[in-house]
Amino acid sequence: MLTWIAALPQLKRNWYGIAGAAVLAFFSVAAVGADTLSDVLERGMLRCAVIEASPGFSSIDANGRRYGFDIDNCRTVAAAVLGDADAIEYVPINPNTAFTTLQSGGVDVFPGGATWTFLRDTSLGLDYTGAYLYAGQGFVVRRASGVSRIPDLEGATICVAQGTTNEQNLADYFRARRMKYSIVTFADVERGLNAYLADRCDAFTTEVFSLAGRIVALRNPEEHRILGDVISKEPFSGLVRQGDPRWRDIVFWAFNSRVAAEEFGLTMGNVEEMRARTEDAEVRRFLGVEGGFGQQLGLRNDWAYQIVVQVGNYGEVFARHFEPLGLERGLNALWRDGGLMIAMPYR
């Protein structure tokens, strides 16, 4: 037994995380018919998994407060369930450990950065809660390299991070076009980008939202160019454990509420006034004035109101975190503006 322990490779945090999660899977006894909602209400805190240091998605400001798109996703669920968007215990994870941490009950929800794919949905014992951001995998190159389109990268060395669909997208794209390339695979985006900046690679690839956030934050962003095309669809969705349909519904409708609020024209600023005077029956049901929709989910009736007043509607959240990075709504605009964001109706 001791030799086995001695044979454990000396590893950094990532791999310890996986090993730890594997051990958790050994010993955790899964409760059949898990009831995440009761657990969260009893605890008074939402355990939310976040990937750290990802500009636009998850950062920490000078006062030590977390902010970003992913953080607001956590806050959305907390506002709906607990009525307090800040009643959150953040659990920092990395892409390699995310699924295992969620499987073994370390967090209640992982609301950020997981692309919704068939195999993940069917084999991991996890449920997706609906796409809330549509991105794609893009490339950054040095302007001096003269590369302006993805096909120019024939023969290039490309840095990429593990724990995402990026490695496979890259392989699929180049293989389908019989283009040569060599790949350098890093454990996380930070190291991969650093290696690209040290000229280890001709290009770095990841999903465009996080790419834009990181390039803007560089000392000399004008030396780099993010190519216009993307090579994949990356619909991001929240993830919860399989086998708890009520909790999955709660997370789905919480995200849906932000899009609905934008469709209704409800904002952080006007939602209180609108709740008092609106005659629209759907908005009244949405805000909990009538219909008792919150109870249907096992929540308070003002659950959606709390989301809008504390976190904002989808457009406000998007603008707060992605507009400073120069990113446009694009696919993430409302359906009536030519995007893909559409709220399921409240009736």
Add this chain to the structure above:
Amino acid sequence: MRKNSAFWLQCLLGLALVALVVLVFRTTQSNLELLGVQSGFDFLWKKAGFSISQHLIPYTEDSPIWAALAVAILNTLLLAVFCIFLASVLGLVVGIGRLSSNWLVSRLSLAYLELFRNIPVLLQIFFWYYVALRALPSLESSIFITDYLVLNNRGLYFPFIEFGNGFSISPPVMGRFAYEGGFYLMPEFLALWIGLSLYNGSYISEIVRSGFQSVARGQWEAGAALGLKPVTVLRRVAFPQALRAVLPPLTTVYMNMFKATSLAAAIAYPEIVSVFVGTVNNLAGRPVEVMAVTLAFYAGVSFLVAWLMGRWNKRITLRGQ
């Protein structure tokens, strides 16, 4: 009678251990089933779908995952063998240097020992990777060590035998982004090779020094009295005797060095932890199986190394000692 009860106690302990292993295995299996997580090793036969930059055997994105595992294992072993070789040479030279009567040689050897033994090896690897990477020239201003040996921040390129119709020697040729053809060692490999070898070489040098010092003074003097040259005394008289003291601790260093190759995962060298525990686990979502295979690999190879070194040690042990 007493002997008998000791035997049964051992049997009982053995059974309890087996029962514990079976219990853990069964609990894991049923827990995973309850969680709705798929388990089993069938994923090894699925298409890998990702690329690995350094592969010693033919491998493409269409290869099965077990082929990716084989590539990763070979990369691990390649690195380990290179490191064990270089660290042994360094350790031997520096260890003997410590005993040298030449002031400069012995001080330099001591400086090497103190410098590299006292810094964590992960930091040394990062140093060689990030510092060396930035210090090396870019493609356009590559260093030509000879016409066919090229060094730049993408690696060390050299000609290599190419199997096609028969075989030919293909030299590295400059392409648009990098040298193509031939073979190259990745900067990640170079950083790990240098970092692990320098660090472990310092330990080996101490083992070598103490080994030589364990050889009785009379043996050196006897050799000299026979009129042998100092080098011959070292090789033929002192070294075989020192080896007996050196082998057991050397085994430990070799095994540590082999396990430390897993640090490669920190800087993107595609060995087993990076490829299998990183990429494959993410694709297949089977952490328990993936960790089991990886642990079995490390334990198995470590056991093999210990066994081989043990046999060698047995052969050179003095009878009656």
